[in-house]
Amino acid sequence: MSKPTMRIRASFFDFLAPAETPQAIAAQARYLDDGVLTLHDGKIVSLEAWQEGHHRQSSELIDLRGRLIVPGFVDSHIHYPQTEMIGAFGEQLLEWLNTYTFPVESQYHCADYAASMSDFFLQQLLSNGTTTALVFGTVHPQSVDALFSAAEQRQMRLIAGKVMMDRNAPDYLIESAAESYRQTRELIQRWHGRGRLSYALTPRFAPTSSAELLAAVQALREEFPDVWLHTHLSENQDEVAWVKALFPERRGYLDVYHHHQLTGRRSVFAHCIHLEEEEWQCLHDTDSAIAFCPTSNLFLGSGLFNLSRSWQQGVKIGLGTDVGAGTTFNMLQTLGEAYKVAQLQQYKLSACEAFYHATLGGARALDLDAVIGNFAAGKEADFVVIDPAVSPLQQLRSANSKDIWERLFVLMTLGDDRNIAQTWVNGQCAWRWEGA
Incomplete structure (x- = not known):
């Protein structure tokens, strides 16, 4: 039986395409501060910026504003x-x-x-x-x-x-x-x-x-x-x-x-x-x-x-x-340790590159980037809903972070399992923090 179409409103971050150099990753990054992700039958239909007309559509709308959604x-x-x-x-x-x-x-x-x-x-x-x-x-x-x-x-x-x-x-x-x-x-x-x-x-x-x-x-x-x-x-x-x-x-x-x-x-x-x-x-x-x-x-x-x-x-x-x-x-903690490994070798692992390796880059390494890894239309709807500030320290740092890159870096250096609010698999919520 086909699953109903649903839409999710939140902030979104992903990468449009694989990169061949670390310098090229940022050019493929996409951040929507207020976006809407449309899902149908376990697949991505679209990701686009929120517009006022979206609230009048008949499909179910899940409002997760204040949360950041990234590919699984x-x-x-x-x-x-x-x-x-x-x-x-x-x-x-x-x-x-x-x-x-x-x-x-x-x-x-x-x-x-x-x-x-x-x-x-x-x-x-x-x-x-x-x-x-x-x-x-x-x-x-x-x-x-x-x-x-x-x-x-x-x-x-x-x-x-x-x-x-x-x-x-x-x-x-x-x-x-x-x-x-x-x-x-x-x-x-x-x-x-x-x-x-x-x-x-x-x-x-x-x-x-x-x-x-x-x-x-x-x-x-x-x-x-x-x-x-x-x-x-x-x-x-x-x-x-x-x-x-x-x-x-x-x-x-x-x-x-x-x-x-x-x-x-x-x-x-x-x-x-x-x-x-x-x-x-x-x-x-x-x-x-x-x-x-x-x-x-x-x-x-x-x-x-x-x-x-x-x-x-x-x-x-x-x-x-x-x-x-x-x-x-926890991949956030793993990214934080990857940063330290790189630092010991005088390599600056940016948050942009780190999240690439954990999502689309990882999918590419496993030869799965045709089906998972970003929010491209037709891909399988696997993604993570992140609460970016679950502790007083995270709230302080998130509030004074000047852009998405700094907020992502704070997530990978201070984040852990508490930041995972929901995990969606094949277009359905497969795990939810009890307070989410």
Whole structure:
């Protein structure tokens, strides 16, 4: 049944088109202090400046003046099973995996447990304004079945996959390459392209992947060329050294994946902190994308992602919270940490650029910018209603901010989940703060 047409009056901010340089982003930005967004059947019909005649139209009008509406946030890298171990103390990447991550992930063989945590995870995304995410499951197929089922109920646009891992992990999480291939293929056939759901081939990272497993991933990508590829790359210096020892025949970490034809459009590599020169060039040449995960990189002491270099090399990036190494589901807080990472490298990350990466830029990194990421007519109606001043300090700073750029910057440095008033998915309000 078709949904009725509705209109929303508020302030709006989005980007009209992707940008190839940081300097070009502002030219694509659109801000309407008083606008009206028209929706029909889950899609955007139009966004235009409010005019007095609009109040006489017959369709439902929702008046949200005083609120700022932006496209739904896109999280380009997150682990849903790690939700319950967020904020785990004291380790860097490899020790952290063995001490905390693997034991937690062992629980997801239980379908009921996976279903319960999937519901909790998706509610965390929605309550923080995230409407699309690229998500790691565990090695257990039931972890992905549960997540996709919960996302389908909410009509969310989600990309996810079962972890593929056949060595260098505890026995209780190890699978054979043949088993990983079979289970992944079944999941692709069951879920990929079903409604707003898509599948990502998900080898955890090179150290837990044998050459046989990577060949299985390659075979699946050749069989299903429109699926995504989601993995980790060059997060930690010890990890990079380990990969070089495990794959001495390859030219470097990225070449382990590239050799198996796992780079390319719809390939998303998380972190990419310690890339070598030819790896930057390979990411550009293959149209691969990077997920920049600032809170995780700082929390695990992994290093500082070179945002400026990604622009110079013409490599697409999105923002990832990387929960549970990341310390928040909230994209506003993630943008604030991205600013600090950039500052430490003498790069000034503007609010304009930051919100671009969290919306249309993130959609482009996931090859979804044709369907989400801004308020263009025909796109899916996923967006966030933000209350820009929910505390006395925010009210003070918002009141003395001279323009939209300063107000956005205040949001990304002082904002958090309290600023998310509503989250809309597929043209319907999917989450609402109790006081909104």
